[in-house]
Amino acid sequence: MADLTVVERSPDPESPGPRTEREPSIADRIRNLGANRTGALLLLFGTVVAVAWANLSFESYHDLWETHFTVGVGDLQLDFTLHALVNDALMAVFFFTVGLEVRREFAIGELTTWSRAVVPVVVAVAGLVVPSVLYVLVSRGSGYEYAWGIVISTDTAFLVGALALIGPRAQAGLRIFLLALAVVDDIGALSIIALVYTESFDPLPLVVAAIGLVGVYFTRYAPSGRGPVYATLAIIVWFAFLASGVHPTLAGVAIALLVPVYRPSRRDVEHALGLARMFRQSPNSEYARAAANGLRESISINERLQSAYAPYVAYVILPVFALANAGVQLNGEILAAALRSPVAWGIVAGLVVGKIVAIFGSATILRVLRVGEFGPGLTADRLAGGGALCGIGFTISLFIVDLAIDDPGVQNEARVGVLAASVLACALATVIFRISDATHPVREVGRTLVRPVDPRRDHVFGPADAPLTLVEYADFQCAFCSKTSGAIEEVQRELGDRVRYVWRHAPLVRYHPNAVAAAEASEAAALQGQFFAYERSLFADQEHQLPSDLVRRASELGLDVERFEADLASPGVAARVRDDMVDAETMNITTAPTFFVNGQRHTGPHDAQSLIRALEQTAPAGTR
Template identity: 75%
Template sequence: MTQLTVIERSPDPEEAQARTRAHRSIADKIRDMGRNRIGALLLLLATLAAIIWANVATGSYETFWDTHLTVGVGDLQLDFTLHAVVNDALMAIFFFTVGLEVRREFAIGELTSWSRAVVPVAAAIAGLAIPALLFFLVAQDSGQAHAWGVVISTDTAFLVGALALIGPRVPGRLRVFLLALAVVDDIGALSIIALVYTENFNPMPLIVAAIGLAGVYFTRYLRGGRGLVYATLAIIVWLAFLASGVHPTLAGVAIALLVPVYRPDRRDVEHALDLARTFRQSPNTEYARAAANSLRESISINERLQSAYAPYVAYVILPLFALANAGVVLNPEILGAAIVSPLTWGIVVGLVVGKFVGVFGAAAVMKIFRLGEFGPGLTLDRIAGGAALCGIGFTISLFIVDIAIDDPDAQNEARVGVLAASVLAFLIATVVFRISDALRPDLDTGQSLARPVNSKRDHVYGSDDAPFTIVEYGDFQCGFCLKASGSIQEVKEELGDRLRYVWRHAPLTAFHPNALADAEAAEAASLQGKFWEFERGLFADQENQRPSDIVRLARNLGLDVERFERDLTSPEVTGRVRDDMLDAEAMNITSVPTLFINGRRHTGPYDAQSLIRALEASERPATGTMPTVPAGPDAAPAR
């Protein structure tokens, strides 16, 4: 790859303060997932507490969780142990949030585009099949070969938390890959629980469940009071699943898959803002209620529920589950039996070896044969570390231990295997990530352009034969990017066909509220061949970039507005912007504009004369070092 140079001017003190305040990491939303470290740590502490409790207070652990709790009215009584309350009721909420995430990913997330999803999907499928096969080969003489489901699933909470603790520098794209993989992994695990580990099946209550689920689907059309209706129907569906013999936690998944999800409609958002302004001008209860309802309804109920339940799942439900299920007695007899148990070793081999071979092997094959999309930063050494982390099966592994194995001694051996495999997977991943970072110390410094210019993908202004290239990562709402645009225009006027200019998106969403919408709108305009015209329109009026302003700009440019509005929320548009943001994160871009000149990041002023001097000081890329393809329909003539 040719090496380029980026230019960051030395700002005055006031400007420096503004940049420091406004320019955070490009992948704010992805990095915020580091909050899951707290949930993972709570899960770990609950596991340790359960083990200590089970070994120090002999007998009290089982006695406490076997305590019966009766709920009912008159002759209608439900009797549960505390252990069943956690595993059957609270875990239904956990699986409900899993279902919400699955629904979202297939509707508007990473799994909407097959070319984008094929790598994590293939890795997840191999990561389900190979562990099960290895478990069966190792544990077939244990009498518990039917418990192969224990090794199929990865614990997403531990996965994300561990990645935040021990992962590589700038792990954004690896995290996206692993989360997409985890969604498919969860689908496989839930399907296997439903199909393989359901006993005493009674189909009649499922008729009631089907009616309840139909009610859940049509509840979206109610004008008000949907929350109470959803809650009532959810309880009915859960009870019907319980009566049918299908594990009741799957009711949570079934309900979640019917909850509507959509991207916020810009008209709804703007209407909510208008109501908020009305309330500000004339504060009263009616306007306050209308503004609050409008703001809430502009976000899909799927995302509202995910946001509402996520803290309870991470900080309460999963730690309680670990406390109720991880309490294995670790005396010499049990450890001795586990060491020689084919069941224990089947779990360890299945999770640690099987997950690694399945996930890494599938990804490596696809990379070798150039199948699917691998962006900058998603390298095989990093995938190897992520594949090792997938061996942490904890939550669903312990869950299936409880429903697939009846013998208490075998359950103890299985739990030892799950705990040992999780620790080993964590340690192996730590070593892999540390070696990866040590062997590639300069990879993430961001001094070289991570993704070569491609005229079919990029927004290119000028000829591919130009000896000089400027790549800008920018934000349409950033005043400094507006100044850079003017400087680059002067450079273009002076150098003419000798300059090729490339724009890539790096919206600072935390501080420029319209920046992401602007980037997606520019991409939607690009689909109609008007990217550069739209770019100029956005820069020309940075103060007015509300949804109605964006649509008006599209209309003024002669775009098909109906198509433009559809494209605004299309996976192609949102994925394109997201990819640029991940590229920016991979290069540690924390401010905009960030400019690359002939492949190298330049620090210094970005006035026209400084840019020209930097361009002339750079070497012309050697032939073939910066792969390009013939200009696509988005390429524009020189300005």
């Protein structure tokens, strides 16, 4: 919804000064799937209640979830248990949201280009293979080596919540890396469920499912009423998957991958803005409905569905799933059996040892080989802690326990293994992160530029090999940044070719709702070699930075407007701005402008003479 705020709020160029707080917008979308501490705590609460209930009265716990009910008309009837309803129907909604996120990441997110995707893809694949091999080795001879799928997947909901609760300071880079990894991990887990854990298979119903999926794809072209059509086709596809023998939750994934996703276009946003103005001038029900529809239609169906379903998944579906599946008895006999069980030990080894070895090891190899892009803040200790945290394999692990193991006693042992592994993984990650924070004190966070200046990537004014470097993290809507631009020009006049100036983005979006759009527009202009000209244009008129204003500026500068608009909607431009914002959060930059002189954070005044003195005093030896 970040782009939607562009049409609903106006900039505040008269803000009284640099702000001491910045919106955590680097990932407004950062996986609302179980999204934050609240979702993770509810999931944990459901687990604790399930375990307590099963140990206080296992009969009532078992009897409730095995309650049968029938749905149907005439001779066409389906019989479900309450447990099956949760695992087959409610979890289809969970997997639907997973599929939406997968679709988004590959279309406009972190996985749009190979250079950005290669690291999380390779690391995630290693995180699937190594734990599986460890499980098979440890559980060899048990007769349940086939259950290796239990250790393949990381629980995204717990991962996000645990990272918020126990993660290190300045964790933006690690968070985005782990979430991109989790997307690939989910793809692998879903594929394995479909290919390995489908017991009986009838291809005929899949023909019906295929027809339904074709209908889902073409529904995007319907002029109106798409919601009921999507819902009807989704139900048909779900029943077809159920009848085919393929686990019906995968219907959710198949549908989600066909739902369109795109960045809001300028024309759609302008249209929504026009409708909102009409309603403001003449408030009535007709204009209200038109304005609401215009605002809704300016956002892709994928993102609207994510926003709509994320709260239900986080606060209802996943806690209910935990309540229905985590009820394991923990008496002495069962714990003793689990301690002797190669299945339980295989799960612990796979999740706790396999995940950290696979993720940390493969990431280290890629870094040594200089393969792919590593974001700022992804130090060895952060990668180790993130790898440990990925050993929380709760949701899909418990899900596959029921698919892969048919013996109730062994299922119990496996659930004990999953719970124990998740606790151990979380504890191990906590220890690693605390050690990491202890070795990187708060006062040191952000003192040094985390991403070295790269003339191929950065916006550099001045000679690329100049001995002095001034980096500014700034916001196009910030009045102080505009005033500081004069000081920058004076620094450049006095130091000449001895200094290079670098601009990086740090939009304060809580106070300047159009700042991200302006930053992306400047990147679109940069693709036509006009970044600094566009920068000056933005600072010259900070009050007008709506989408139409951004395009008008491009036209006034003589840019190819059609190409500008296409670039403005591209994932590459958004990723470029987001990278700078991740840098800023990693370095705990909370005000604009923030300067780095010769790689070190500047804490003094921002006038030209102060910046010149700081540059001269910190100049490399032999260049003063």
